[in-house]
Amino acid sequence: MPRPSENRLVLPVSFALLENIKIYFEENLPNDALDLLQHLVISGKRTTAPPGSRANSVLPPPSYLDLISTLAVHPRHTTYAKSRDDHQAAINALGYLQLLPALVSVKDSGMAQAFRFEEGRSTGTQHWERGTKRKAMVALGGSEAAAFDDDVINHPIARDSVWTQAKDFWHIVGWAINCAVWHRRRWECWQLWLEFMVFVMERDLEERIALRDAGEEGEGERLEESILGRFLLLNEHGEGRQVWKRAAKAIFADGEQRAMNEFPPVWREETKVPKEDDMEFYKAPSIYRDVEDPSKDWLSRTGPGVRDLRIRLITLLLHITHCTPSTSLSPSSLSDLLASHITHLPYPIYTSLLRASPLSPLPPSSLSTLTQTIASWLIDHAAPANPEPDEVPTQDTLVTCFLPFAANTSSLEDNARLSWAVEILQRMYFDAHRDVGPTRAFVKAVEAGIAARARHVRDAKVRGGVRGEEDEGFKQQILESSWRMRVLIEAVQGGVARRAKRG
Structure with missing residues (x-):
């Protein structure tokens, strides 16, 4: 879990010092500028404040954060860097950005003012200057605010900012x-930035x-x-x-x-890759050194x-x-929108997203709602609708609305997806109720659903070629899901019995 912010007091960089930092950037010495900025944000400014007062950090105006956030991901300093120093600027820029939320609040840091997309794209300098001047004008408070009115950094990367080149965050x-x-190499850069x-x-x-x-x-x-x-x-x-x-x-x-x-x-030309024998470019090491040939994993699991x-x-x-x-x-409409995309994802990605994990940031209630929504779209039309779709289902709800049914088609894929969704709901229930055992009706419903899905796909046509291999895989997934559901019930029953003996 990330450490909370130190919530330091934020002070603006003095005008004279900011001019030096600006010169470093404009003379194409970004590492020198970033070293100085990093020292200022970590060490702060010496003051006559009494002992025990809040520590402080000295930060530049938002227009500088705009440039730094672009340096961290721009092709010129990442996948198309000409030297180790060029690439080091991207590393230092990202390191500096990561310090900000650790030391100061987002509200005080100026990031909210810096991380704004311009209205539409423009290739003209005039539009760029309007945008960067607007950001420069939002200083961090104090009497020096007016000093940054015309603080435009004359740097090629500033004119090619991610905030002007991208249409929006999405x-x-x-x-x-x-x-x-x-x-893959561009993904490595964007992954760290995102x-x-x-x-x-x-x-x-x-x-x-x-x-x-x-x-x-x-x-x-x-x-x-x-x-x-x-x-x-x-x-x-x-x-x-x-x-x-x-x-x-x-x-x-x-x-x-x-x-x-x-x-x-x-x-x-963001994806342009330097030739292997091109000595003018520096090839940075990959962050996925343990993946020798990732192409298969990339294409099947994104x-x-x-x-x-x-x-x-x-x-x-x-x-x-x-x-x-x-x-x-509304939350329910958003869940429907997200579920409509998840339902049609390739099966390995579908199962990786619908997966209960104590380390996942997605709350169990949200995962439950998404899974119920997907199951309700896949399930046999004879299944009664869940009267409380926004609530985590009880054993009675699972028995009545989910467990005993097959999919509404005889497709091997649909039945495999439904079996996974029902399995996740079952697993989530017992994760949340560790002292509760399955009722007889629950066990009976699980067996009825396993039999219904097996019966439903018994005569399903297996396609030829690669599609046929996928269908055979879906058959195996249905069998494995059924096995896991039975094993879970046995494990829960055994745990309840052991606790009863001890108690």
Whole structure:
């Protein structure tokens, strides 16, 4: 679990020192600039404050954070770096960004002002200057605020910022996951960048909810003005469900042509790879050194790290809909939207997302709702509807609405997916009720469902070729799921019996 922020007092960089940092950047010495900034954020400024006072960190204005966040992921400093020093700038930039939420609050850091997308794309300098000047004007408070009015950093990367090149945050998410399928080295860069961004959004929501619960008023506690809220346009009146649909499409991007068209590269020629014998470029070591030939894993499971990213983003979306009444989408409607994508994912990805784990950030209640929704779409039409779909199902609900049924088609795939969903609901129930054993009706319903699914697919046609191999795999998945459900019941019954003997 991440450590809480030290919540230091934030002080602005003095005008003279900021001019030196600006010169470092403009003279293409980013590592020198970042070393100085890192010293300022860690050591802070010596003051005459009495002992026991809050420590402080010295931070630049938001326009500098805009540049630093771009350095961390720009091709020129990552996959297309010309030297070790060029690549080191990306490493140092990401390291500096990761220090910010650890030392100061998101609200005070200036990240909320820096991490904003410009309205539409522009190739002209005038539009870029308007954007960076607007960010530079949002200083960190104090008498020096006016000093940053015209603080535009004359650096090629600043003119090629991720915040001006990407259409919105969901463009980046969708493109990054597309990279996980087709462009492994770009995915490595985007993965680290997105992990930082997601952490900042999580911390931002936590801080705002804490302020709201403490009764403070103002924009600081409004979730609509959070970084995630602005990415979802919650602060824009009249915006409907389209942004939510775009977010869901981005989270479940799969590298297919449709996803590639909707979420294209952020930068032109971003995926260009230097030739092996090109001595002008520096090839950074991969963060996946233990994967010798990842291509098969990449194409079948959409790359390592994607599952965790998807789960964290799903959790954030569900969290903000529960906590913000003004969203254009209710929690139940969002669950339906997410479930509609999960249902059609390739089976290995489907099972990896619908998986109960104590380490998962997705709350059990949310996982239960998603799983119930998917099961209700797959299950036999004779199954009665769950009267309380937003609640974690009881044994009686499982017995009545889920356990004894096959899928509503004879498809091997549909029955395998349903069996997995029902198995997850069963497992989640006993994880939450460790002192409760299954009733006779529960055991009978489990056996009835296993028999119904086996009977339903007995005459299912197995396709030829590669599809036939998939069908044989679905047959095996149904058998293994049935075995696990029986073993779980035996384990729970044995545990209850042992506790009864001891007690």
